[in-house]
């Protein structure tokens with residue numbers, strides 16, 4: 110909670126502050142950054158929940174804007190001490206064109222960097238992704254790796270390609286001189302698959318299970334581990350990095366950090382069942398019910414259907430060759446770099462993260 114003994118002097122900007130992660134970052138900052146004077150929330154779509162935040166001691170400024178528009182970004186950044194750039198197009202389902210994904214994720218990030226340089230903002234935190242590393246196009250496993258684990262990071266899909274390019278831009282910008290002559294300090298956080306309150310794909314699986322009579326069918330072997338991290342802990346990591354970047358610029362500037370906590374290592378489907386099970390769903394099968402080649406065929410068929418139907422409607426199912434490859438490739442992290450560099454410890458235990466997520470799925474059901 111904000112401590113009135115500390116001077117409220119800082120101005121923060123959160124791009125994408127109305128998204129799944131962004132909302133948690135915004136709320137976490139208001140709870141845990143006592144030096145905050147003004148919090149600017151920049152997003153293409155502003156959420157109605159922002160209104161309730163405007164009555165607190167921190168000035169909350171909602172800015173409807175587009176990161177692809179350099180002048181809008183520069184106006185929002187001007188005068189901010191810290192920018193947390195979490196806005197992005199998260200699309201692995203073919204809903205948007207590769208060009209648009211590139212424009213938002215790469216050009217948008219370049220605009221944020223240039224705005225910092227031009228207006229004199231010194232601290233920039235970028236929400237990157239595990240996908241910057243992998244799984245790669247060869248489907249090679251990354252088993253409990255850390256930030257230094259060698260891995261062939263080669264991508265073809267527009268989303269990981271865009272995140273990798275944007276991350277590189279941010280890291281290369283570390284040390285650039287900003288207005289006023291001081292150096293820009295940047296770093297990138299790489300969450301694995303985020304879960305928690307507001308996670309749309311979890312809700313989609315829940316509704317799919319309800320439609321199938323309370324069942325989901327195992328498609329991926331239980332032995333394939335998929336990295337997951339609770340949204341509250343990802344938000345907490347952003348807040349801590351933002352706080353510490355000034356004091357530990359030499360150590361943290363230009364660095365990447367995986368986002369991690371104590372969530373268990375499990376397959377994507379088994380992990381989801383930690384929440385969907387208590388909500389009444391059952392995962393049928395101890396082994397995949399379909400041979401893998403059939404899933405590959407169905408995924409390819411979905412791609413074909415998406416292309417054929419495009420002139421008429423947007424067909425964007427969860428299963429496509431890319432999502433299948435991600436779900437079917439072990440990718441987990443095991444690291445303590447964030448603890449060593451800036452004292453990060455997860456704020457929420459696994460039990461608490463689980464309880465909060467279950468509660469959200471249960472209550473979100475009524476509102477769906």
Ligand SMILES: NC(=O)c1ccc[n+]([C@@H]2O[C@H](COP(=O)([O-])OP(=O)(O)OC[C@H]3O[C@@H](n4cnc5c(N)ncnc54)[C@H](O)[C@@H]3O)[C@@H](O)[C@H]2O)c1
Pocket residue numbers: 124125126127128129130131151152153154174175176177195196197198199213217236237238239272299300301302303304
């Ligand atoms: N969800 C995950 O599992 C996950 C994992 C790793 C990294 N990430 C990264 O975290 C960030 C947030 O992801 P999320 O899951 O909260 O996604 P989200 O779609 O819920 O949030 C993204 C936000 O960015 C905003 N946005 C999109 N285009 C914009 C534009 N042109 N201008 C301004 N705002 C724009 C959206 O309106 C949205 O509010 C993204 O950068 C994503 O790549 C997400």
Ligand SMILES: C[C@@H](CO)CCC[C@@H](C)[C@H]1CC[C@H]2[C@@H]3[C@H](O)C=C4C[C@@H](O)CC[C@]4(C)[C@H]3CC[C@]12C
Pocket residue numbers: 199201237238239240301302303310328329377378427428431432433435436
């Ligand atoms: C084959 C299906 C059988 O049930 C399961 C398909 C699940 C997929 C839709 C998801 C499996 C892994 C997810 C991705 C992963 O958690 C990490 C991500 C990184 C982040 O930056 C964006 C989201 C995502 C790509 C996430 C998307 C959904 C999955 C592919």
